[in-house]
Amino acid sequence: MADKNRSVSIEDLPSHLIFEILTTGRLSAVDLACLELTSRTFGGSHGLYPQKFRSLVDFAAYQLCVSHRVYSGMGWNAQKGLFGRCEGNWKRVLRFLQAVEESSGMVKTSASNVFTCGDNSSFCCGHNDTNRPIFRPRLVEALKGVPCKQVAVGLNFTVFLTRQGQLYTCGTNTHGQLGHGDTQDRPTPKIIELLEGVGSVVQIAAGPSYVLAVTDNGVVYSFGSGSNLCLGHGEQHDEFRPRAIQTFRRKDIHVVHVSAGDEHAVALDSSGFVYSWGKGYCGALGHGDEIDKTLPALVNCLKSHLAVQVCARKRKTFVLVDGGSVYGFGWMGFGSLGFPDRGVSDKVMRPRVLDSLRARHVSQISTGLYHTVVVTNQGQMFGFGDNERAQLGHDTLRGCLQPTEIFVQETADDTGLASEGK
Missing domain, CATH: 2.130.10.30 (Regulator of chromosome condensation 1/beta-lactamase-inhibitor protein II)
Structure with a gap:
């Protein structure tokens, strides 16, 4: 008779059930990578997948990719291009697809x-x-x-x-x-x-x-x-x-x-490349000059990065890459470009990483006329730029060149308590 009190580890589960758990779609690419590193069950061979895959987790990542809305809609050339850009790593392909989806709005x-x-x-x-x-x-x-x-x-x-x-x-x-x-x-x-x-x-x-x-x-x-x-x-x-x-x-x-944007537009393709077109005021197109582009042009300065989100507004552009770093270029716009060492009306002609956010893994970015807000993968919010109308969520600042955390205070309703004082 089986011992009802005996704990069951995941290693005791049938391999096909483990694979089903991995491919439910509830795990992120980072979760899969951590599982692969922490247990031989996920990294070993179970005879469930072709030999070209490195592990059970790698095969699971592949299955999640081919069933993803973005990847399944891509042509063969585009799929091949993305796989090559991700150095033949299906977990990184999945991370790219999930990051694009997370930042889509x-x-x-x-x-x-x-x-x-x-x-x-x-x-x-x-x-x-x-x-x-x-x-x-x-x-x-x-x-x-x-x-x-x-x-x-x-x-x-x-x-x-x-x-x-x-x-x-x-x-x-x-x-x-x-x-x-x-x-x-x-x-x-x-x-x-x-x-x-x-x-x-x-x-x-x-x-x-x-x-x-x-x-x-x-x-x-x-x-x-x-x-x-x-x-x-x-x-x-x-x-x-x-x-x-x-x-x-x-x-x-x-x-x-x-x-x-107001005077230019930006696009992201399935290989993580960035294209821009429109008016080149203040370097907003990222090509190192202020020349207008009548047709979409590849931003060569960012070719070595795998971009997951693009964000344009008045004469400025942000590009979020898959490692969580943010690149900005164009008009500083009262500090809304996020470079504290530049003046509030300066131009940044080429894509430049926001050093002040290097310690954070940004998952989404949004910019207005004169202010910008980013969200990290830990759920934190940081804002910078003009705050004349308290658009950064601070009542003590007029403007902010340095990304400053925005705190959301919990109210009685937020915590599920009734307003009668319970």
Whole structure:
């Protein structure tokens, strides 16, 4: 009779069950690497995988990669390129894919209903019964029952990305930024029918008057204002209909993320390469000069790094690499570029690592006009730049050149206590 009190170690489990645990998708690439180092069970041979894999963990990482949304949508050349960039290490490929997903800004909720608030004078909040400000978050009725996973906001228009990969837009349409083939304003969200048949949209970004949309096959579509060359077609005229950027239609380029700045745009491909285009003011494109780029151009200074996120705003750009380091370039913008040894209006012409964050492993970065916030893999937040309106979460600072931690105080509601003083 078996001893019910005997403890069971993971080594006692059947190998196929161990493999199933490893491939549930709940473990990160770092978790897998730690398991491989700490137990022969995960590093040894079990006859469950081809000999070309180094260990059970390596085979599990491979299985997680091939089932990942980004990797499975890549062509053979793009997959081969990423594997080579990761030095033939499937755990590193998985770490790259998970880091891109973590920094994407996508939301996962049960209902995915969208609520909006703010100035609705251009109907960019999606409520056509009033053009007055919406002071409290209000459900967008036109999207009720349409699950959304991302929202991007321009100067006076809004773009909604659904779980099914479709786009809805509303608001001002002066430059065709709503993507319906005309310049007619839309008071409530309307689906962009012109994108049907091009693939499922997986990520969006909105500039002041233009939109970038990434499809599951790695192609980028742009529409709206072409005044700052941000559409990436080599021309400055407006595009009323979504148009594919031809640079990203090459078989070896599969874009996974884009960021829309005020006067320039940045893209990240599946090999961790960074591309930029638009106005080159203050070195925001990262090419060491201020020359405009009419078409997306590879940022050669970052070729040796595996980038996982790009973030652009007014004349500045940030690039997060897979080791958790952040590179910044462009206009300092009241210190929002994060280099305390540079003046608040200086230019940083080439990508430069933020030394003040070297001790932190950054997992996501977001920047506004004059301030920037980063989140670490430990859940800490750091902000720098202008703080005139307390946008950095500090009531004692006017501005901050050095990244300073933002502390969120727990309230009674945060800890689950009732307001009656229990």
